[in-house]
Amino acid sequence: CACQGPQAASAASAAPATAGPVMATPVIPRPAKVEPRSGEFVLGAATHLQVPGGDAEVTRIARDFATRLQQARGLQPQIGTAGGDGAIRFNLDPKASFASDEAYTLDITAQGATISARAPAGLFYGAVTLWQLATADGGRGDARIAAQRIDDAPRFVWRGLMLDVARHFRSVDEVKALLDQMALHKLNTFHWHLTDDQGWRIQIRQYPKLTEVGGCRIPAGAAGRDEKGQPKPYCAFYTQDEIRDVVQYAAQRYITVVPELDLPGHAQAAIAAYPQLGVTGKAPPVSPDWGVHTWLFNVDDSTFTFLENVLGEMMELFPSKYIHLGGDEAAKDQWQQSAAVQAKRKALGLKDDMQLQSWFMGRLGKYIESKGRRLIGWDEILEGGPPADATVMSWRGTQGAIEATRAGHDVVLAPAPDLYFDHIQSDAADETPGRLDVFALKSVYEYPVIPPQIDQAQVHHVLGAQANLWTEHQRTNDRVQRALFPRAAALAENTWTPAARHDWNDFLKRMPAEMARYRSTGFHAADSAFAVRF
Ligand code: TNX
Numbered sequence: 001c002a003c004q005g006p007q008a009a010s011a012a013s014a015a016p017a018t019a020g021p022v023m024a025t026p027v028i029p030r031p032a033k034v035e036p037r038s039g040e041f042v043l044g045a046a047t048h049l050q051v052p053g054g055d056a057e058v059t060r061i062a063r064d065f066a067t068r069l070q071q072a073r074g075l076q077p078q079i080g081t082a083g084g085d086g087a088i089r090f091n092l093d094p095k096a097s098f099a100s101d102e103a104y105t106l107d108i109t110a111q112g113a114t115i116s117a118r119a120p121a122g123l124f125y126g127a128v129t130l131w132q133l134a135t136a137d138g139g140r141g142d143a144r145i146a147a148q149r150i151d152d153a154p155r156f157v158w159r160g161l162m163l164d165v166a167r168h169f170r171s172v173d174e175v176k177a178l179l180d181q182m183a184l185h186k187l188n189t190f191h192w193h194l195t196d197d198q199g200w201r202i203q204i205r206q207y208p209k210l211t212e213v214g215g216c217r218i219p220a221g222a223a224g225r226d227e228k229g230q231p232k233p234y235c236a237f238y239t240q241d242e243i244r245d246v247v248q249y250a251a252q253r254y255i256t257v258v259p260e261l262d263l264p265g266h267a268q269a270a271i272a273a274y275p276q277l278g279v280t281g282k283a284p285p286v287s288p289d290w291g292v293h294t295w296l297f298n299v300d301d302s303t304f305t306f307l308e309n310v311l312g313e314m315m316e317l318f319p320s321k322y323i324h325l326g327g328d329e330a331a332k333d334q335w336q337q338s339a340a341v342q343a344k345r346k347a348l349g350l351k352d353d354m355q356l357q358s359w360f361m362g363r364l365g366k367y368i369e370s371k372g373r374r375l376i377g378w379d380e381i382l383e384g385g386p387p388a389d390a391t392v393m394s395w396r397g398t399q400g401a402i403e404a405t406r407a408g409h410d411v412v413l414a415p416a417p418d419l420y421f422d423h424i425q426s427d428a429a430d431e432t433p434g435r436l437d438v439f440a441l442k443s444v445y446e447y448p449v450i451p452p453q454i455d456q457a458q459v460h461h462v463l464g465a466q467a468n469l470w471t472e473h474q475r476t477n478d479r480v481q482r483a484l485f486p487r488a489a490a491l492a493e494n495t496w497t498p499a500a501r502h503d504w505n506d507f508l509k510r511m512p513a514e515m516a517r518y519r520s521t522g523f524h525a526a527d528s529a530f531a532v533r534f
Contacts, residue, residue, distance in 0.1 A: 025148065026136035026513045027129050028489050029186055029496035030506065037147035039110035043088070043134050044142040045075060050083030051090050057120045058090050060252065065127040072135045072520055073143060083112070088130065090123050091116040098122060102188070102254070103153035106130060108145055121254040125152070125186050132184075136513040138520070156449065158412050159495040160189030160258075160466030161488060163480070166196030166269070167290070168471040169236035170480060176249050181485065181523055183253035185492035190250055191258045191324060191466060194238075197268035197287035197295065201237045202259070204313050207274065207306070211237040214269035217286040224288060243317045251319075258376070259318045261310060262326030264360055268295040277303050279334040279341060290472045296334045299344055299360060308367050315371050322391065323368050327361055328378035354384030362387035376412070379404070395468070398451040405458040413465040418447050419491070421483045422470045428531035432482040434473045441529045445490035445504055467491050478524050485525035489514055508534075 025034050049062040062079045065088075069075045083089055091114055098104070101119035104126035115126030129150060134143040161182060163170065170178075179190060194202045200214030216235035218224045226232045238246070250257045271278035272286045279298050287293055297303050315323065332353040335341045345356045358381070365375035365387040376391040379400025386392065391410040394400035401411040417423055417437055424434040425441060449465045467488065474480045493507060511530075518525040 025133070025150070026510050027132045027150075028507070028510050028514050029493035030501055030503070030510070031129065031150045031152040032498050032501060033151040035149045035151075037109060037149065039147040041108050041110055041113055041145045041147060042086075042142055043069075043075065043077075043113075043145060046086065047075070047077050048083055048087040049077050049079045049090065050081065050087045051079060052081060052083075053092075054081045055092060058092050058123060061120060061124050061127055062090050064124075064252075065131060068131050069134060072131070072517075074140050075143075085111055087112050089114040090127070092118075092120065092123060094118050099153040100157075102186075104129075104150075106150040106152070108133075108149070109147050113145075121188075124183070124254050126150075128184055128186065132513075132517070135517055135520070138513065138516045154186065154188075154496045155498050156462070156464030156495045158189050158464030158466065159187045159492065160191055160412070160414075160464070161187060161484065161491075162191035162193055162260075162414065162466055162468040164193040164196070164469060164471045165201050166193060166199040166471075168475050168480075169199070169201060169234075170477060172238065172242050172246060174477045174480070175246055177523065178481075178484070179246070179250050179253055179255055180521070181488070181518075182255055184517070184521075185488055186496050187488065187492055188255050189258060189464075189466060190255050191260060191468075193260045193262070193470075195260070195262050195269065196266045197293045198290075199234075199236070199286060200269040200273065202243060202314070202317075203237055203239045204310050205240070206309050206313065209273040210270060210310075212273070214273035214286055217269075217288055220288040240313075240317060247318060256320050256322075257318055258320045258322050258324055259314055260324035260326055261307075261314060262328070263307065263330075263364070264297040264299075264357060265295075265328065265330030266293070266326060267297045268293050270297070271295050274306070277306055279338045292329045292331060294331050294333050296330060296332070297360075299335070299341055299356065304363065307364060311364065311368060312371075315368065315373060321374055322376045323373050324376050324393070325361060325364055325368075325381075326378060327357070327381040328395070330357055330380065332357075352384070356384070357381075358384035358387065361390070365390060382407075391463070393466075398453070401462070402451055402453045405454050405461040408458075408461070410461045410463050412463050413449050413451075414468050415447075416468075418443060419465065419467040420470070421467045421487055422473060425483075425487055425526060426528045426530075426532045428528040431528045431531075432474075432479045432526060434483060438532065439487075440532045440534070441487055441490050442504060442532075442534045444487045445494055445502070445507060447494060449494060464495050465491065481524040482526035482528075485518060485523065486511065486514065486529050504534075 051058045066077050096118050098118045102121045104117040104122035106126045107114045117123045133145045200210045204210050215237040216233045218231045247257050269286045275283040335353050379394045392404035393412045404411045423437050423439045424431050
C-alpha cells in the first residue's frame with residue numbers, strides 16, 4: 001500500500017530517554033514544551049497517588065486517573081495525602097504563575113512525578129498527559145516512563161466538537177463516552193445541537209408537546225416503515241434529569257456544554273408541536289427528510305414569551321456562559337408572505353427581513369444577557385448587523401470570522417467544509433458513509449485556525465475552533481465515533497498545541513499509540529483515516 005499510517009509509522013516508545021536522541025513524546029495533543037531528563041520513572045503496583053491536603057476535587061481527579069490506569073494496565077494505585085518516594089503528586093497551587101487555569105507542569109524523575117497547576121482543570125490535563133505516557137506501549141503491568149519535564153498550556157480557549165442529535169439521536173451513555181474521549185484529547189467545549197426541523201430533543205417542562213410531538217418523526221422512505229409497511233416513528237429526547245447528568249459529567253472532565261436552540265429557522269419540529277409559534281398558523285409534520293426547510297418562528301410577542309420561557313429552562317440546566325441561538329439557513333419566504341410580519345418590520349423601522357432577523361436575534365440576545373449569558377450564533381447573524389456583543393461561529397468558510405473580527409466580535413472557527421466531519425475522511429471501501437468530499441486527517445491537522453486575512457490586532461478575537469458533526473448520514477453511534485475520530489485528535493493538536501510545535505510527521509508517529517488507546521477504551525476510530533496518500 002502506498003499509504004502512511006499506524007502500520008507504516010514507527011511505534012511510539014516509552015523507552016527511557018537516556019543519552020541518545022529523544023523519542024517523540026507519545027502525547028496527543030503535543031505539549032507546548034518538553035525537556036528530556038535522564039533516567040526513567042517506573043509506575044507500578046506500589047506507586048501512590050498523593051493529594052496533599054486531600055482536596056475533594058483533586059482527589060476526584062486522582063481517582064479518575066487511577067481508574068483509567070486500572071483499565072489500561074491493571075494497576076491499582078492507592079490515593080492518600082502522604083506520598084513518599086516514587087509517588088505521583090497532584091499539586092494544586094492557586095498562587096502559582098501559570099498561563100491559564102488549563103495550564104500545568106508535569107515533572108517526571110526517577111523518584112516520582114509531580115503535576116502542578118493553579119486550578120483543577122490543569123491538574124486534570126496533566127493527569128491525562130501522564131496517562132498517555134503510561135499507556136504508550138500498549139502493555140499491562142508496570143509502566144516505564146522517560147524522565148522529562150513538560151510545561152503545557154493551550155493555544156486556544158475554545159477547542160470543540162459539535163454533535164447534532166436532532167437528525168439522529170445519541171443516548172446519554174453514548175454522549176458520555178464521547179465526552180470521555182474529548183477529555184482525553186483536552187477538548188473542552190461540547191456544542192450540543194438539540195433542536196432542528198427533524199426533532200426537538202430536550203424536555204421543556206412548560207411545553208411538553210415539544211418532545212411529545214416535536215421529538216417524533218416518521219422518516220421518509222424505508223426507514224419510516226416497519227415490516228408490515230406501517231409508519232415507524234423515530235422518537236427520542238433527553239429528560240431534564242438526563243441533561244443535568246450529562247452537564248455534570250462534562251464538568252467533571254472540564255468540558256463546557258454549550259446548548260443550541262436553533263432559530264428563527266430550523267424550527268419545524270417546534271412548530272409541529274405548537275403551530276401558533278409559526279407564521280402561518282398551520283401545523284407541519286416534524287420534517288421527515290433533510291435539507292433547508294421554510295418553517296420560521298413568528299415575530300410576535302407570544303412567540304418571544306415562549307422562546308424566553310424555553311431559554312429560561314435551558315439556562316437553569318446549562319451553566320455555560322454561551323448559549324447558541326442558531327441563526328443559520330433561515331429562508332425568509334414565510335416572513336415575506338405574512339402581512340402581519342411585514343407590518344411589524346415596518347413599525348420597527350427595519351429595512352428588510354435580514355434586519356428583522358438581526359432584531360429577532362438581538363432581542364433574545366438581550367434576554368440571555370440579562371441572565372448573565374452571551375449569545376453565540378452561526379455567521380448568518382452578521383447579516384443585517386450582528387447583535388452587539390454576539391460571538392460569531394463561522395461556518396460558511398472563514399468570511400464570517402474575518403468580517404466579525406473586523407467589527408470587534410469574538411469568533412469560533414467551525415468552517416465548512418474543512419472541519420465538517422460529516423464529510424468522509426478517505427475513499428477507502430470501508431469508509432463510514434458521509435458527504436462525499438474527502439477531508440483527511442492531515443487537512444484537519446493543518447487547517448489554519450487563524451485565517452491569514454485577520455489583522456494581527458484582531459487575532460485575540462479568535463477564541464478557537466470546533467469540528468461539526470451533522471448527522472443526516474450518521475445513523476449509528478459507530479458511525480458517529482468513526483466520523484469524529486481520529487480526526488478529532490488532529491483538531492485537538494491544532495487547537496491545543498502552539499502553532500510553532502505543529503509537526504505532521506511527528507503527529508503521525510504518535511498515532512499508533514493513540515489508535516491503540518481507542519481500541520483499549522472500546523472506542524471506534526476509523527482506520528480508514530490512514531488509507532489515503534498524505
Ligand atoms: C447546514 S451548517 C446546516 C445543517 C446541516 C448541514 C449539513 C449549518 C449551520 N446548518 O443544518 O445539517 O448543512 O447538511
